[in-house]
Amino acid sequence: MNILSDSESPINRRDFVKYTSALATLGLTDFGQNLKEMNAGNTVKNPVRIKNVSANFEREALNPYRFKGSQITESWQTAAYLESDSGIRKVGLATQGVLWSDSKVAAGHSESAGNALMYAMTERALQMMKGTTFTDPVALLDQLLPEVLAYGKKITGNADLRKTFALNALVSVDNAAWLLYAAENKMKTFDEMIPAAYKPSLSYRHEKVASIPSFAVGTDTGKIKTAADEGYFIMKLKTGSAGTQAEMLEKDMAFMSAVHKTIGHYETPYTKNGKIPYYIDPNGRYEKKETLLRFIDHMKKIGGLEQIAVIEEPLGEDNNDFVGDVGVRIGADESAHTVEDAAKRMEQGYSVMIVKAIAKTLSMTMKITQLAHERKIPCFCADLTVNPILVDWNKSVAARLSPFPDIAIGLQETNGHQYYKNWDRLMSYHPKAGANWTQTNKGIYLTDKTFFEQSGGILESSQHYLDLFVTG
Numbered sequence: 001m002n003i004l005s006d007s008e009s010p011i012n013r014r015d016f017v018k019y020t021s022a023l024a025t026l027g028l029t030d031f032g033q034n035l036k037e038m039n040a041g042n043t044v045k046n047p048v049r050i051k052n053v054s055a056n057f058e059r060e061a062l063n064p065y066r067f068k069g070s071q072i073t074e075s076w077q078t079a080a081y082l083e084s085d086s087g088i089r090k091v092g093l094a095t096q097g098v099l100w101s102d103s104k105v106a107a108g109h110s111e112s113a114g115n116a117l118m119y120a121m122t123e124r125a126l127q128m129m130k131g132t133t134f135t136d137p138v139a140l141l142d143q144l145l146p147e148v149l150a151y152g153k154k155i156t157g158n159a160d161l162r163k164t165f166a167l168n169a170l171v172s173v174d175n176a177a178w179l180l181y182a183a184e185n186k187m188k189t190f191d192e193m194i195p196a197a198y199k200p201s202l203s204y205r206h207e208k209v210a211s212i213p214s215f216a217v218g219t220d221t222g223k224i225k226t227a228a229d230e231g232y233f234i235m236k237l238k239t240g241s242a243g244t245q246a247e248m249l250e251k252d253m254a255f256m257s258a259v260h261k262t263i264g265h266y267e268t269p270y271t272k273n274g275k276i277p278y279y280i281d282p283n284g285r286y287e288k289k290e291t292l293l294r295f296i297d298h299m300k301k302i303g304g305l306e307q308i309a310v311i312e313e314p315l316g317e318d319n320n321d322f323v324g325d326v327g328v329r330i331g332a333d334e335s336a337h338t339v340e341d342a343a344k345r346m347e348q349g350y351s352v353m354i355v356k357a358i359a360k361t362l363s364m365t366m367k368i369t370q371l372a373h374e375r376k377i378p379c380f381c382a383d384l385t386v387n388p389i390l391v392d393w394n395k396s397v398a399a400r401l402s403p404f405p406d407i408a409i410g411l412q413e414t415n416g417h418q419y420y421k422n423w424d425r426l427m428s429y430h431p432k433a434g435a436n437w438t439q440t441n442k443g444i445y446l447t448d449k450t451f452f453e454q455s456g457g458i459l460e461s462s463q464h465y466l467d468l469f470v471t472g
Helices: 013-026 031-039 103-108 111-129 137-156 163-184 196-202 221-229 245-263 289-301 339-347 362-374 388-398 423-428 449-453 463-469
Strands: 048-067 070-084 089-095 208-212 235-238 278-281 308-312 330-332 352-355 379-381 410-413 444-446
Touching: 048 111, 048 163, 048 463, 070 103, 070 111, 070 163, 070 463, 089 163, 089 388, 089 463, 103 111, 111 137, 111 163, 137 163, 137 362, 163 362, 196 362, 221 235, 221 245, 235 245, 245 278, 245 289, 289 308, 308 352, 330 339, 339 352, 339 362, 352 362, 362 379, 362 388, 379 388, 388 410, 388 423
Parallel strands: 208 410, 235 278, 278 308, 308 330, 330 352, 352 379, 379 410
Antiparallel strands: 048 070, 070 089, 208 444
């Protein structure tokens, strides 16, 4: 297998608009291959040959995090090691999210077994890469994803394995490839690393990024009030309670009534209406659009409708109902595995793309944010309960996305500090631990000049994770 491509060289805005419009007409098939053909023949960066590969992982205990009718109690931190012919060594990180990426795999295996299956897919990708050459990480991902997904279907015994499961397995590999690519081409900043084709969607500069905490299904509203008192001004509220559809809806409505009564009156300078916005995530638990409409009607009755910033993934992935007429913004996250899937959701009325460079790879995220930019669809970043270094990978995207409607600063969910039992230890592994942009102050990250100049520290090596691969 020779992973060598000249696929991601710059294309101009006019051609991209023309191309994405044509894709909408044709059903957006083969987006990646067609984009390669459009760029063929353009100047490429130095090819990188991968001499050695390796993988490792660490298990991190969590306070139980309940969603999708289940829970997670530990999180595997995977590390992918790449060494080039020139002797440059880079380690990419990932946090595995088995329950988030494919709840069927989570339900069919123990928590450790589900993590082991995803880890095996990461190892498979690395072995595919050994001895091969690539010229840019986006094309590399395009090469790896189909085979890694096929391998995942085989080892999980799930012929319908979700693409997001494979993408999650590839995050550490993709990050390592980006770091190696940047070093081989003497790129010093995240901005230099972004291919020209994707710069339009990642060219903003937020001076502040909201740190969005996440509250599990049924969280005591006292904890939510404490967060609001500490300055957090936008809350991610997990709904989709356990039980039948009727039981779920009753619990969800009661929960939101309690939340709105508790913090609905709080004020913030960061929103147009001056009120705290709600970011609601049923995790695909609503089986019918009618259920969603009943939930929205309840929010209207209690006076909370105008405070809904977005409802993320209310319906199942296989539900193709149009949602552009429900009266609030509906966001796509895990169902928008790839840029093709994101485009399909846009056609179905999903008016927000909730992106996760730390869960679906930076490479795929760049494709999705660029398409959303051309379609004038707002994006913001969500978390996967990732470690502090990955928080800054995500923040590097969040700080560059265009502003979300009616909100003055960038948006990024960050919930690791809520759920990792050893968050402070994980923070010590960050190469820029203690930098102001790594700290939340009254619910805000200050993404100042130094954040952009130092790329949030993500291009620097973490000694802790390098030491996982030290040999005698």
